[in-house]
Amino acid sequence: MKKxxxxxxxxxxxxxxVSYAVIAILVLACFYPMxxxxxxxxxxxxxxxxxxxxxxxxQKLNLDAYRRVFSNPDIWTGxxxxxxxxVVGTTLNxxxxxxxxxxxxxxxxxxxxxxxLLISFTMFFNGGxxxxxxxxxxxxxxxxxxxxxxxGLVSVFNFIIMRTHFESIPxxxxxSAKIDGANQWTIFWKIYMPVSATSLAVMTLFYGVSHWNxxxxxxxxxxxxxxxxxxxLITREIVLSSATSAMNDGAALTQxxxxxxxxATIIVSTxxxxxxxxxxxxxxxxxxxxxxxxx
Numbered sequence: 001m002k003k004x005x006x007x008x009x010x011x012x013x014x015x016x017x018v019s020y021a022v023i024a025i026l027v028l029a030c031f032y033p034m035x036x037x038x039x040x041x042x043x044x045x046x047x048x049x050x051x052x053x054x055x056x057x058x059q060k061l062n063l064d065a066y067r068r069v070f071s072n073p074d075i076w077t078g079x080x081x082x083x084x085x086x087v088v089g090t091t092l093n094x095x096x097x098x099x100x101x102x103x104x105x106x107x108x109x110x111x112x113x114x115x116x117l118l119i120s121f122t123m124f125f126n127g128g129x130x131x132x133x134x135x136x137x138x139x140x141x142x143x144x145x146x147x148x149x150x151x152g153l154v155s156v157f158n159f160i161i162m163r164t165h166f167e168s169i170p171x172x173x174x175x176s177a178k179i180d181g182a183n184q185w186t187i188f189w190k191i192y193m194p195v196s197a198t199s200l201a202v203m204t205l206f207y208g209v210s211h212w213n214x215x216x217x218x219x220x221x222x223x224x225x226x227x228x229x230x231x232x233l234i235t236r237e238i239v240l241s242s243a244t245s246a247m248n249d250g251a252a253l254t255q256x257x258x259x260x261x262x263x264a265t266i267i268v269s270t271x272x273x274x275x276x277x278x279x280x281x282x283x284x285x286x287x288x289x290x291x292x293x294x295x
Contacts, residue, residue: 034270041065041263045256065260069268078231079268081145085230086211089149093207094200097154101162102188116163123156129220136221145228147221148214155210158203165199166192205276212273235269238262 036055040048044060051059069075103109104116127135132151141147169192177187193200215232222228239262 037263037266041260041267043260045254045260048260049256062260065257065264066268068257068261069264074226074229074234075231075265075268077227078229078234081228082212082231085145085148085214086208089211090204090207092149092153093155093158093211094203097158097162097203098193098196098200099188100154101159102166102192105163105166106184119156119159133220141221143222143225143228148217148228148230151217151221152210155206158206162196162199162203165196169195208276209273231269235265238265 039055039058042058042061042063043055044062045065047059048055100119104112104119106112109115126132136142136147136151141150173191173195174187177191182190213232215230215236218228218230218233219236
């Protein structure tokens with residue numbers, strides 16, 4: 001017996017072809033620059049400098065740029081600081097965002113709407129760079145690690161997603177826990193957090209990427225503490241300035257090798273966070289959708 005199938009119309013077929021073509025072009029436009037940097041970092045610098053066309057594969061494999069990058073102590077110091085900022089900052093971000101979202105998702109919280117409106121207001125308007133700098137200075141946080149971690153500790157966007165997700169959890173779970181004598185703290189840790197694993201994974205990814213790629217706070221609030229610079233700020237210096245001279249090893253550094261060092265530095269600073277995506281990809285779409293629609 002033949003199964004009933006929906007016949008695809010000519011218009012639907014044309015729409016699908018155009019859609020896939022546009023998506024393929026966008027994917028290529030986003031992926032190729034990174035692929036070019038990766039190939040150029042592994043290629044002979046003189047060959048890359050003379051290559052006028054599209055670079056699809058490494059040309060004359062050369063790892064000298066990576067050797068110079070890994071021999072630079074600033075890279076290792078920046079990597080250590082970035083891992084610290086990412087782990088500590090993301091843990092505090094996710095924890096405080098979940099706690100705030102849980103508190104303002106309860107139905108009987110006093111001043112729930114005014115507090116939510118006040119928090120949401122900061123997503124559209126903030127004090128600005130100079131007032132924020134003055135606050136950090138007056139708190140005595142300049143040239144301190146907390147100057148990188150504390151600002152922006154709770155993202156309003158992530159808070160809204162998390163709060164909406166908590167509101168979509170059936171009230172029966174909380175009521176049954178209260179019957180068994182559980183308080184709000186127990187309900188939060190033992191019930192709401194375990195059932196929110198997908199949303200928490202997405203929050204971890206958002207916050208983690210933000211901390212790993214963050215350099216603005218470090219540039220503003222750590223002016224005299226280079227030993228506290230994250231890897232992103234070290235990378236920025238190397239890419240935008242002549243900081244590659246620190247990797248010279250006493251030999252003449254050509255412009256081609258300087259460019260190769262920049263490519264290698266970009267790969268070294270980007271690859272670790274890219275490796276995180278495959279582990280959280282399965283939670284990404286589900287976690288965002290779970291917290292975007294109530295019910």
